[in-house]
Amino acid sequence: MKTIAFIAALLLLSTIACKKETTFTNNPDADDLHNKAVGFSANQLLSAGTYKSLKIEIQYVTGYAPDAAALNHLQNVLSSYLNKPSGITIVTKEISTPVPTVLSIDQVKSLEEENRTVFTTGDQIGVYFLYTNGSFTDDKVLGAAFRNTSMVLFGKKIHENSGGLGQPSRTKLEATVLEHEFGHILGLVDIGSPMQTNHKDPAHGNHCSNTNCLMYYAAETTDILGFLVTGNIPSLDANCAADLQANGGK
Numbered sequence: 001m002k003t004i005a006f007i008a009a010l011l012l013l014s015t016i017a018c019k020k021e022t023t024f025t026n027n028p029d030a031d032d033l034h035n036k037a038v039g040f041s042a043n044q045l046l047s048a049g050t051y052k053s054l055k056i057e058i059q060y061v062t063g064y065a066p067d068a069a070a071l072n073h074l075q076n077v078l079s080s081y082l083n084k085p086s087g088i089t090i091v092t093k094e095i096s097t098p099v100p101t102v103l104s105i106d107q108v109k110s111l112e113e114e115n116r117t118v119f120t121t122g123d124q125i126g127v128y129f130l131y132t133n134g135s136f137t138d139d140k141v142l143g144a145a146f147r148n149t150s151m152v153l154f155g156k157k158i159h160e161n162s163g164g165l166g167q168p169s170r171t172k173l174e175a176t177v178l179e180h181e182f183g184h185i186l187g188l189v190d191i192g193s194p195m196q197t198n199h200k201d202p203a204h205g206n207h208c209s210n211t212n213c214l215m216y217y218a219a220e221t222t223d224i225l226g227f228l229v230t231g232n233i234p235s236l237d238a239n240c241a242a243d244l245q246a247n248g249g250k
């Protein structure tokens with residue numbers, strides 16, 4: 001029995017050791033800071049305790065440059081919740097190599113590992129968005145958060161569903177998806193920023209139950225489109241804002 005327990009412990013240890021290895025070929029520090037679960041860095045992003053500034057890298061496939069007004073909106077919203085006394089900056093970079101038009105999360109992760117250049121270093125925390133030309137394997141999805149500092153926007157779906165007659169503007173749809181995904185890496189809902197009041201939507205995982213809130217599940221799917229035609233970019237409701245505040249945010 002003891003031998004079996006020992007072998008089991010060894011196996012467990014080696015599994016943990018494997019998971020700790022970084023897969024980011026572009027990370028000069030070669031640490032595992034960027035390979036944690038969504039919500040793991042919520043407090044690091046919200047508070048000024050460890051990181052005084054935030055640098056966001058948005059890499060986009062040719063033809064999918066992010067909307068400037070949407071980025072401006074994202075920056076303003078983040079400034080109102082994040083304690084980053086040395087500032088929040090956004091840099092964009094084009095990826096010109098061909099990217100598959102339907103992507104799984106594993107493929108998205110590989111693209112990040114090959115291309116990301118902004119990492120957490122010193123007192124600056126780094127965050128990454130991939131803006132792909134394609135769609136997700138689930139066709140309704142507009143974006144996703146997939147690591148503690150990593151998110152993706154599915155450009156094909158966003159372009160098809162915004163900017164045309166009877167559609168929401170590109171700015172509104174992009175800002176909504178960018179900010180919703182960022183909300184997830186800030187620990188919403190109940191994934192890293194503990195709920196101060198129960199407001200989790202039991203039917204939709206880590207999302208808010210308030211249909212008008214940025215963290216309502218629809219904000220990252222095509223279900224949001226009708227709302228956005230006449231409505232404004234959703235903001236965080238009082239419950240979501242309280243969770244961020246309690247976890248080091250403003």
Ligand SMILES: [Zn+2]
Nearest residue numbers: 180207217220
């Ligand atoms: Zn979501």
Ligand SMILES: [Zn+2]
Nearest residue numbers: 208213237240
């Ligand atoms: Zn909410």
